[in-house]
Amino acid sequence: MxxxxxxxxxxxxxxxxxxxxxxxxxxxxxxxxxxxxxxxxxxxxxxxxxxxxxxxxxxxxxxxxxxxxxxxxxxxxxxxxSEHRIMATLNAGRECKEYEVRAVLEKGTFAHYPAVRLMVDFLKVPPYLKCIGKELFTLVPGIAFMMGLSQKEERNPPQQMELIVGQNYPQAYLLVIRLPNEVIYATNSIVPAIQKIEPFSLQALNGICSVNGKTITTFNKEEIRNVMPENCFQILVKDCKQDSKFLVMMKEQSENPEYREVMVMFGSMNIHLRVHGEKLDVTDNAGKIKSFPHKVRTETGADSTIEIDLKKNKELVLLAHEYGLEKLTYDGVKIKVEVNDEMRGALCGLCGKFDDETLKKYLTPTGYSAKNEKSFVLSWVSPAVNTSVEACKLQHEFVEDSTKEQSKCRTDMPVLRCGTNCTASKTEDTTVDFHCRSSDSTEILRLEHRTVQYHTACSCE
Structure with missing residues (x-):
């Protein structure tokens, strides 16, 4: 009814x-x-x-x-x-374009104390809300005085409000409120209702990917077992935006597979990290780097300086903040890549996208999700990059199977195969998807899962 x-x-x-x-x-x-x-x-x-x-x-x-x-x-x-930050943007009005408010809530440090910060930007607000806001701000000094808070005049951004609460003693808190025309603060407030703020740094917002032997811990904290083809680089981390700024690759050293060799690319600038004898060796476009700390100037100018240093514990540290690569550490066996929070969701490679995604953790360069970690790690082999006489002899190819009558089947992603005049000396079996079509049509009849051999080493004439 x-x-x-x-x-x-x-x-x-x-x-x-x-x-x-x-x-x-x-x-x-x-x-x-x-x-x-x-x-x-x-x-x-x-x-x-x-x-x-x-x-x-x-x-x-x-x-x-x-x-x-x-x-x-x-x-x-x-x-x-993300784990330590929440960002929100509210748009309203016709087509959501008339009004806009942005807010960021994050954990970090303030004056070396663990703290929580809320920042609100009133970019576009209705006139009547502006009037209400001004009236409320006139009441703030009196309320602050009654609560025993200190205050001083200070010119701040007119459309922004900031609140910081930090813990400076086990039972005491500091408070800072920044308004357009003043700051209200307290350095030793007893607020028993607030729980303890666990200590951490804003660096916790950065993404960290590490390599230890054949184990890779991705930005999303997933552990995967790597398979490293002979003499071929794998893409560890890449800035996959249209204006890509950096690329980090690694491979086993041919003379000593226990060690890893790393190539870092910033545009046309290549930095090569490897173990030579018992010492760490670094070269760039200008040749071998003999003294540390060392600054590498790129074609973009002085504002894009890359710093390389050799620590006392025989560990190389590369810093490239302007590129989004906060830090890369390398000791010949272990590699750690740290990127800033602005790179979230913009990366690709063995380390993942840095997007907290757990369902699609095996994304390949073609955009397909690999069936397993073995086909995933082998999809990120980059045969085109070579730095030694022992060049990579592998290439990516789609595999076709026409053994069944009335249909043709082909892998949905390329697999590793030895090049011309070469035969496989080492292989890895793994499962991939085959799309099958009728012989006289492009229509997909079925999807099959089959085991194929990936070539990981080649013997050439």
Whole structure:
């Protein structure tokens, strides 16, 4: 009865069609949570909103549109969540373009003490909210005085508010509130209701990938077992944005497979790290580097300096902050790559995307998800890069199988094969997907899982 009366009052109401428009507009696939709110005004006019929540690579996206009439978004919320930081942007108004508020909540250190910071930027707000905000700010000094807080005048960004709470003693906290025209602070507040803030550094926001022998610990803290082909580099970490800034590769040293050889590329600048005899050896485009610390100048100028140092414990440290590569450490056996939080989701290679994704952890260069870690690690072999006389003799090829009548099958991703005039001397068996088509059609008939041989070493004429 209720549905019949509702339909009679809302002729032509598209009960759920708006959600499909959400999906088309955002290109984020199907929403995992949908909500609708409808109501009647005094003149029995229907009003309401549709809301849809999407899971995107960086976090969550929430869209709200008018339920009737023009179905344009009126509120859009983007949220990105990491282990120690939450970032959110709220847009509102017509097409979500009239108003904008951004907020960042993060853990870190303040004056060497563990702290939590909330920063809010009021980039575009309605005039009436500006008036309310100004009225509230006039009350702040009196409230601060009554609470025993200190205050001083200070010119800060006019559309920003910042709150910092830090723990300087087991039972005492420091407080800093920055407003457009003043700062309110306290250095020894007793706030028993607040739990202890565990000590950590903002460096915890960085991504860390490490290599120890044949074990790789990815940015997402997954451990994978590596298979290293003979004389071939593997892509460990790559900036996969369109304007890629750096690339880190590694391989076994041919004269001593216990050691790893590392190549770091910044545009046309190549830095080569390896073990020579019992010593660590570093070369760049200008030749061997003999003294440390050493600064490498790239073609982009003085603002893009790469620093290399040799520590007393026989460990090489490479710093390239401007490129997003915070630190690379290398001792011949162990490798550790640290990238800053701005590279989140923009990386690829054996170390992963640095996006906290756990379902698609075996992404290959072609964009396919490998069936297992063995085919994953072998997909990131880069045969084109050679630094020694013993060049990589492998190449990536699609494997076809035409043994079955009436159909042709082909791997959905290339596998390693020895080059021309070479035969495999070492192989690794692993499972891959084959797409099978009829002999006279391009239509995919079925998907099969089969075991194939990856070549990992070659013997050539």
């Amino acid at each position: 209720l549905d019949e009366s509702l339909d009679s009052l809302i002729p032509g109401l598209r009960r759920r069609s708006g959600i499909s428009e959400f999906e088309t507009k955002t290109k984020n696939g199907r929403a995992f949570l949908v909500a609708s709110l409808y109501g009647f005004s005094n003149n029995k006019k229907v009003e309401g909103y549709d809301a849809a929540v999407y899971a995107v690579s960086s976090g969550l996206q929430i869209l709200v549109t008018n339920a009737v009439g023009t179905r344009r978004p009126v509120t859009c919320l983007q949220a990105a969540v």
